[in-house]
Amino acid sequence: MSDTELPSDAKDDLTYCDREPIHILGHAQSHGVVLVLQPSDCTILQVSDNTLALLGYKPEELWQQALSRIFAPDVIAYLKHCAQHEHLSENPLYIFTINVIGRVQLFDAIAHMIDGLLILELEPTLLESTIARINPYRTLKTALPRLMSTLTLTPFCQGVAEHVRTLTGFDRVMVYRFHADQSGEVIAEARRDDLEPYLGLHYPASDIPQQARALYLRNWLRLIPDVADVPATIVPALNPVTGRPLDMSFAVLRSVSTMHIEYLINMGVRASMSISLITDNQLWGLIACHHQSGPKYVPYDIRTACEFLAQVVSAQIGTKREHEDYTYALQLKSIVTEFVAVLSTSDNLLDGLTQLSPNLLDVMQASGAAICFNGECRQLGVTPDVASIRQLIAWIAAHSDQAVFATNTLARDYPPGEQMIAVASGVLAVAISRTRHDYVLWFRPEVIQTVHWAGDPHKPYEVADDGVHLSPRKSFALWKQEVRSTSQPWQPCEIEAAQELRNAIIAVVLRKAEELARLNTELTRSNAELDAFAYIASHDLKEPLRGIHNYASFLLEDYEDKLDAEGVEKLHTLKRLTQRMDALIESLLHYSRVGRVDLSFRTTDLNQLLAEVLELLKPLIDEVQAEIHIPRPLPTIDCDQVRVREVFHNLISNALKYNVRDHRWVEIGYDDTGSYRDRLKLQPSIILDDPSSQPETAPVVLYVQDNGIGIRDKHFEVIFRIFRRLHARDAFGGGTGSGLTIAKKIIERHGGHIWVESVYGEGSKFCFTLQPWES
């Protein structure tokens, strides 16, 4: 809505307008006169065709005439002097106020050089009361210190708008800022109280065509004092010396394109002025002035003061913006540092990121954050659902190999993003592990959500049938269309912060991995040491045992005839005791090895295994005359053959021994109906990804059942403890009481469980699994 050259909803005209050569249209504002001179001798080459009314000469009377025709010699001399010594090239300067020979009207003369020509523009001097006349220098002197004292951009621009309004008296002065995508926003405004506010209004980039932008970079100030003006034409159209149309880029009196005039008229604007705000050779924004009450002529000195103000402001904007950026970057850095410090102390990465303070969301200006790590996903704030997040991560991992991925237009590259634009139009993702889809993400909503405009959306607006009609509402609507599904863009300092966070997170993960590796190494070493220790220890313990045993034997051999029966008996007891100790040491050693040695898993046919065990136990089976029942063939599973053989051996031999009936039987079978699900669920097991899911297959529960002496409930746990027997030492065939302990150890190392069901006096059923319980 500022000094635009063309309305924006005329799409066809847009492309034309981008090409329209607005600087060589050859029209001048009719309140002044344009004289195009040969620099060397000030011969008049071209004039605006309104010279008769203003100067008293027809154009044809001036062509190819010396300037001395209308101006005094000292004027011309001075002009020539300036042309030589002042920097006039593309730089209009006020030269003097003069009158045409013989006429009263005074003109402010402004000269500049372009394309090898000297252009002299004559504006009628405005006669105002010198007291009431605004003193631009005093105003500036007041304005500048006040402006310098504001630190941040918005109040600064607000001050600028107000000072320009004071200087010029325009009904409305706006500061209009361009965003990275070239769309514009009114960020400050000083206006007449009765006017509708335009503060906060957004305009699409198309509102200001390329040609205009290019011109605004070269020429700082454009003034249209009266849209109703019928412009004068430069005659002749082509310059006799250059053969080209006059380049009016720097001409103060340049008249703008008719489309633009129409546009301003439709806006209800009678006069407009715009001044460029330029930083780093880029058009940062505009100071846009509108006047509705009537035409507005701004004298040269005030125009210059405004231009000067704009230039000072331009310089300062850079600083203010840097200051803002710097402040923000500093803030960001400080919070990231705090975050990193807190994170490195936490043990669990996910907890650390989400539960400590500051948390992941506090660090970045975003509405939501999420972390997916090790298959687990945690969310903070407003985010898409977990499934969508995972899908997005998969896409990012496949499409970007950068450590940090940032977009503020997700839906445009990622079709499913359409569903999420309210929540995730912008995504900033850092990869912790691309291959495992471990990512940290921040989400930004659609920017429209965060922008509001103070203007009244319901104000009716007249629409003319002819010409183009643009309204602020339409501009805003158009802008909204263009920024649909985009979020606030991610600033470089934010991306840097994300990178730093990634490094911190990876450091934590690495540290954990290192710790784990170290623990593993230590464990391996410790295991090896224990192994060696166990053997040495058992050996050293066994030696004196042998000695005792041997000597008891020697005593018996040598002194048997000298000892009475009791004495002999005692020596026999001595021997038995040593044997018992030896067995205990042996089973302890065995138990220790079973706990530490690596299992070697093989596909095992349990029937085969069972057959071998029964073969080994044949003497015992025959001795007690037991029946062996195997209701159906056992399954084939992956397990450590040797160890599982031991399990069966221990359980079956127990079943055979702990029985007093005449007809003993032992049954070996399995249950795959899943009736033990609940029992198995009670046992601690591996962490499931989703605890609510049911396993697909029932676990295979093997069992060894007997009709033996049974076990009381209260002993169900204790029987598995090492060296724990429920009976006298030699009862039921004796034993060290380590059989069940070793069996349990082996089973647990397979990830399974063992338990007993029994009725005292009737029999027992030992059940076990050899696989971990998992879905």
Add this chain to the structure above:
Amino acid sequence: MQEGAVQPILIVEDSDEDYEATVRAFRKLQVDHRLIRCVDGHAALHFLSRHTAQHDADHSGQSSRPAIILLDLNLPGMDGRDVLRQIKTDANLKGIPVIILTTSNNPLDIQACYQEGANTYVQKPLDLEQFYYTISILYTYWFDITSLPGV
């Protein structure tokens, strides 16, 4: 070597009790062979280096070169496994059958000893009667059934 010279049996054993048991075992078998005992590895190797030259018989027709060596693994000082290695890498000595007679049932030990060239690995049973039986089987095997290398 003269025909009929009887070679001794070398027993490397540090435990007096175990040696006593071994002596009794052989006594029961009423063997002809002299029993020579060394209490540690160094002594054993020293003995072997001095008394195993070929054609070395004393005046009574007795050779000092052992027919077999019974070697315990857990010896003080030099480990039994090192003694085994020394014997089995010596050109002169490696032909002598070495029977490892030890309490250790560590599979690593068993593996290592056979790897180093042990001829037999026997675990000493705790029970004395069983020990007598073991020795008698060993003796029968090595002296009645198999043929030993000549001197």
